[in-house]
Amino acid sequence: MTDYLDTHKQRFLDELLELLRIPSVSADSAFKDDVRRAAEYVKEKLLAAGLDKAELYETAGHPVVYGEKIVDPAKPTVLVYGHYDVQPADPYDLWQTPPFEPTIRNERIYARGACDDKGQFYMHIKAIEAMVATDGLPCNVKVMIEGEEEVGSDHLGTFVAQNRDMLKADVILISDTSIISNETPSLETGLRGLSYVEVEVTGPNRDLHSGVYGGGVANPINVLCDMIASLKDENGQIAIPGFYDKVVDLSDADRAELAKAPFDLDEYKRDLGIAEVAGEVGYSTNERTSIRPTLDVNGIWGGYIGQGAKTVLPSKASAKISMRLVPDQNPDEITELFARHFTAIAPPTVTVKVTPHHGGLPYVTPTDSVEFEAASRAFEQAWGKKPIPTRGGGSIPIVALFERELGIKSILMGFGLDSDALHSPNESYGLFNFYKGIETIPYFYKNYAALKQ
Amino acid sequence: MTDYLDTHKQRFLDELLELLRIPSVSADSAFKDDVRRAAEYVKEKLLAAGLDKAELYETAGHPVVYGEKIVDPAKPTVLVYGHYDVQPADPYDLWQTPPFEPTIRNERIYARGACDDKGQFYMHIKAIEAMVATDGLPCNVKVMIEGEEEVGSDHLGTFVAQNRDMLKADVILISDTSIISNETPSLETGLRGLSYVEVEVTGPNRDLHSGVYGGGVANPINVLCDMIASLKDENGQIAIPGFYDKVVDLSDADRAELAKAPFDLDEYKRDLGIAEVAGEVGYSTNERTSIRPTLDVNGIWGGYIGQGAKTVLPSKASAKISMRLVPDQNPDEITELFARHFTAIAPPTVTVKVTPHHGGLPYVTPTDSVEFEAASRAFEQAWGKKPIPTRGGGSIPIVALFERELGIKSILMGFGLDSDALHSPNESYGLFNFYKGIETIPYFYKNYAALKQ
Numbered sequence: 061m062t063d064y065l066d067t068h069k070q071r072f073l074d075e076l077l078e079l080l081r082i083p084s085v086s087a088d089s090a091f092k093d094d095v096r097r098a099a100e101y102v103k104e105k106l107l108a109a110g111l112d113k114a115e116l117y118e119t120a121g122h123p124v125v126y127g128e129k130i131v132d133p134a135k136p137t138v139l140v141y142g143h144y145d146v147q148p149a150d151p152y153d154l155w156q157t158p159p160f161e162p163t164i165r166n167e168r169i170y171a172r173g174a175c176d177d178k179g180q181f182y183m184h185i186k187a188i189e190a191m192v193a194t195d196g197l198p199c200n201v202k203v204m205i206e207g208e209e210e211v212g213s214d215h216l217g218t219f220v221a222q223n224r225d226m227l228k229a230d231v232i233l234i235s236d237t238s239i240i241s242n243e244t245p246s247l248e249t250g251l252r253g254l255s256y257v258e259v260e261v262t263g264p265n266r267d268l269h270s271g272v273y274g275g276g277v278a279n280p281i282n283v284l285c286d287m288i289a290s291l292k293d294e295n296g297q298i299a300i301p302g303f304y305d306k307v308v309d310l311s312d313a314d315r316a317e318l319a320k321a322p323f324d325l326d327e328y329k330r331d332l333g334i335a336e337v338a339g340e341v342g343y344s345t346n347e348r349t350s351i352r353p354t355l356d357v358n359g360i361w362g363g364y365i366g367q368g369a370k371t372v373l374p375s376k377a378s379a380k381i382s383m384r385l386v387p388d389q390n391p392d393e394i395t396e397l398f399a400r401h402f403t404a405i406a407p408p409t410v411t412v413k414v415t416p417h418h419g420g421l422p423y424v425t426p427t428d429s430v431e432f433e434a435a436s437r438a439f440e441q442a443w444g445k446k447p448i449p450t451r452g453g454g455s456i457p458i459v460a461l462f463e464r465e466l467g468i469k470s471i472l473m474g475f476g477l478d479s480d481a482l483h484s485p486n487e488s489y490g491l492f493n494f495y496k497g498i499e500t501i502p503y504f505y506k507n508y509a510a511l512k513q
Numbered sequence: 514m515t516d517y518l519d520t521h522k523q524r525f526l527d528e529l530l531e532l533l534r535i536p537s538v539s540a541d542s543a544f545k546d547d548v549r550r551a552a553e554y555v556k557e558k559l560l561a562a563g564l565d566k567a568e569l570y571e572t573a574g575h576p577v578v579y580g581e582k583i584v585d586p587a588k589p590t591v592l593v594y595g596h597y598d599v600q601p602a603d604p605y606d607l608w609q610t611p612p613f614e615p616t617i618r619n620e621r622i623y624a625r626g627a628c629d630d631k632g633q634f635y636m637h638i639k640a641i642e643a644m645v646a647t648d649g650l651p652c653n654v655k656v657m658i659e660g661e662e663e664v665g666s667d668h669l670g671t672f673v674a675q676n677r678d679m680l681k682a683d684v685i686l687i688s689d690t691s692i693i694s695n696e697t698p699s700l701e702t703g704l705r706g707l708s709y710v711e712v713e714v715t716g717p718n719r720d721l722h723s724g725v726y727g728g729g730v731a732n733p734i735n736v737l738c739d740m741i742a743s744l745k746d747e748n749g750q751i752a753i754p755g756f757y758d759k760v761v762d763l764s765d766a767d768r769a770e771l772a773k774a775p776f777d778l779d780e781y782k783r784d785l786g787i788a789e790v791a792g793e794v795g796y797s798t799n800e801r802t803s804i805r806p807t808l809d810v811n812g813i814w815g816g817y818i819g820q821g822a823k824t825v826l827p828s829k830a831s832a833k834i835s836m837r838l839v840p841d842q843n844p845d846e847i848t849e850l851f852a853r854h855f856t857a858i859a860p861p862t863v864t865v866k867v868t869p870h871h872g873g874l875p876y877v878t879p880t881d882s883v884e885f886e887a888a889s890r891a892f893e894q895a896w897g898k899k900p901i902p903t904r905g906g907g908s909i910p911i912v913a914l915f916e917r918e919l920g921i922k923s924i925l926m927g928f929g930l931d932s933d934a935l936h937s938p939n940e941s942y943g944l945f946n947f948y949k950g951i952e953t954i955p956y957f958y959k960n961y962a963a964l965k966q
Contacts, residue, residue: 087822087823211821252724254824264787266937267938269935269936271705272906275801277785277790278787281813282808284813285810286742288734334716334862336731337730337862339730346729348728349728349729357735357738359816360815362814364603364833365813366541369540369664369871372812377813379734380816380822382723417821452724452725455824483825
């Protein structure tokens with residue numbers, strides 16, 4: 061195994077770079093064909109890795125790539141999930157090297173999708189190739205790589221529901237999260253859910269001259285700012301009635317457990333270039349970003365945003381707002397609560413439109429399961445260290461969907477780092493993490509096959 | 514005179530349409546050459562109108578067009594001011610017909626600059642042509658048309674200071690304001706000043722993943738909204754310390770006089786498509802838009818504003834904010850007060866940058882002067898009605914500058930309507946107003962020459 065990985069190191073990397081050159085941005089229809097090209101590429105590589113079959117499954121949106129290799133129906137089956145679509149790369153001008161021209165600098169791969177999630181799911185394809193080519197697969201494997209994760213996996217639910225039998229498995233293995241550091245491996249035991257909405261505030265029926273009308277007519281930008289500002293109170297709590305009703309507070313024991321994860325606040329601030337952190341009063345930074353819900357404006361626009369000065373009192377102002385959710389908040393309920401509240405607080409001088417974008421349920425995985433044990437040991441074997449259980453702040457809505465539709469738990473065996481700049485300019489993924497991941501995954505299969513006997 | 518105006522009606526209009534086809538947007542350097550083309554066109558037309566001379570005067574920005582005709586040094590001299598530059602036309606998609614392809618619909622000229630200010634200053638050139646071609650000019654005339662009014666007339670101050678003798682005159686005549694309605698002519702006796710700033714709020718040194726960092730790091734968009742929201746109190750008053758210190762409150766008598774101007778609130782709301790007006794408590798809509806200062810966000814942007822959803826916690830958020838000022842507020846002082854306050858209220862989690870764009874002093878003109886009388890009578894003669902004195906909400910910073918540099922008062926003899934959609938998509942100017950203006954202006958010269966004897 062080790063020899064095989066060493067021998068083919070360079071090819072594994074070249075193949076990933078090839079995939080990274082395809083701008084598979086699912087959010088922007090301008091990239092529709094590239095998204096499909098990425099799917100085709102993944103399919104080829106699944107077959108090349110030795111799977112019995114691999115196909116593109118059409119959906120109402122971007123296709124799902126599915127492949128499998130059944131070595132022995134009696135053996136346990138691992139379902140690998142990942143996504144070949146990527147976040148939009150703008151603002152392009154902030155990239156040191158073009159987002160879709162992957163570049164290796166100081167032992168890191170710089171490209172949109174390098175870590176999220178191309179670099180991470182591709183490790184699985186290479187690990188499978190290595191197992192097939194050497195000792196053989198100790199478990200059956202099914203691989204499902206979708207193309208709409210960055211836009212809410214809108215059509216995966218239908219796909220999963222329609223292919224329950226095909227997707228039947230004992231565990232779902234996902235690498236789309238991060239570890240604490242390369243010195244401190246960790247395994248995520250939970251994820252936050254998501255509610256994402258777009259709001260539009262309309263004042264006058266046309267843009268107005270701010271001199272002629274200014275002072276006498278409500279300005280939708282000012283109004284939008286007032287409304288957004290009112291969504292949080294002075295303690296950093298979200299002021300939407302009912303928002304916290306279903307939030308499960310962690311026990312002091314659990315909070316103490318989480319607090320064990322090494323964290324250096326000064327280093328954190330230095331890395332982000334900020335003088336102070338901010339957040340909900342009464343919680344640590346790690347808690348604010350994992351076990352507590354949030355509300356962030358992801359985008360705002362209105363009026364004249366070009367060069368120079370334009371004295372306009374605009375007709376409209378808009379914002380994209382997302383809320384990260386924790387157990388047991390329900391995205392549909394939260395979206396509904398938000399919409400009702402946001403409409404209720406709108407002054408009579410404007411009209412408000414709230415459009416839900418997408419959402420996802422929060423998720424928690426048990427740490428006392430055979431699956432978690434197999435993953436934990438795999439890290440010990442490959443990294444020489446027991447991974448620390450952590451709660452992640454991000455969202456992989458699909459994880460909760462899998463549990464509901466297929467009744468299968470997921471193992472979040474991610475190898476990225478928070479500093480990989482996911483969703484940001486200059487996203488990167490460490491070569492160390494890429495290769496270490498490929499080395500760790502086969503151990504999981506071995507451990508899992510053994511533990512299930 | 515009347516015959517001459519009738520005979521050349523169509524040509525006057527065609528010449529204006531030709532001028533309107535030149536996209537002389539001063540705020541955007543992409544239109545630099547078009548701005549110059551507009552200046553050249555104005556110069557030609559000044560010469561064609563019969564002026565002794567007309568030239569382009571270079572400045573550090575866009576050129577100033579100046580021309581004059583001295584009929585008799587003993588006669589009073591009228592200095593006409595206008596601007597050939599226009600506001601940016603975006604959002605283009607909201608225009609029924611392209612902004613720079615003037616179209617006549619229901620007796621109105623639709624084009625960017627149709628009213629502000631090409632349509633209005635061009636009336637003067639045609640009125641001068643008519644006087645020269647018929648009874649001759651009763652006064653000397655000097656014409657100064659600049660190309661930077663929409664960006665704060667940054668270089669006109671220097672030009673005026675350097676050409677005091679050349680610009681020597683007895684009165685400045687400006688058509689860049691509006692009348693109450695075509696049934697109710699009016700003369701503006703005051704203008705608001707302006708302070709225009711751009712603010713930038715920076716949080717983390719890069720865009721972040723809102724899942725990984727959300728809740729633990731201050732979001733610059735949320736912070737910007739908080740800061741903007743805090744700039745006004747619950748009474749609609751601007752909460753910047755010292756902002757109102759120099760505001761001159763009108764006497765009840767003056768307020769009563771202003772209240773005489775016909776105003777239909779329901780019609781006003783219907784025209785704008787709003788259910789309610791808004792503004793400073795204790796003042797009427799007319800007062801809020803004329804004798805009271807304002808603060809409006811003219812533009813705001815930050816984060817992801819493209820198609821679909823991007824879960825980003827952005828590094829920066831920005832806004833363009835303008836404040837309309839009234840006597841005796843000083844734009845430099847107000848800009849300074851704003852900058853100091855905005856920086857002071859910034860939380861330690863972000864850094865703030867405030868960049869002043871441009872400003873202008875408020876202005877009030879006496880109604881008991883020979884100049885005002887000459888203008889008032891001109892309306893009576895051409896419209897058969899005495900014009901109502903009103904206070905305008907817009908700003909023509911240059912007016913205050915003229916008084917300071919040249920010691921000359923300005924007469925604001927505008928012919929536009931508030932409904933002309935200045936600075937908005939589908940800006941228009943009524944053919945009636947264009948022709949009526951050309952008819953009214955010569956009366957002013959006659960009256961003024963007579964009254965000055």
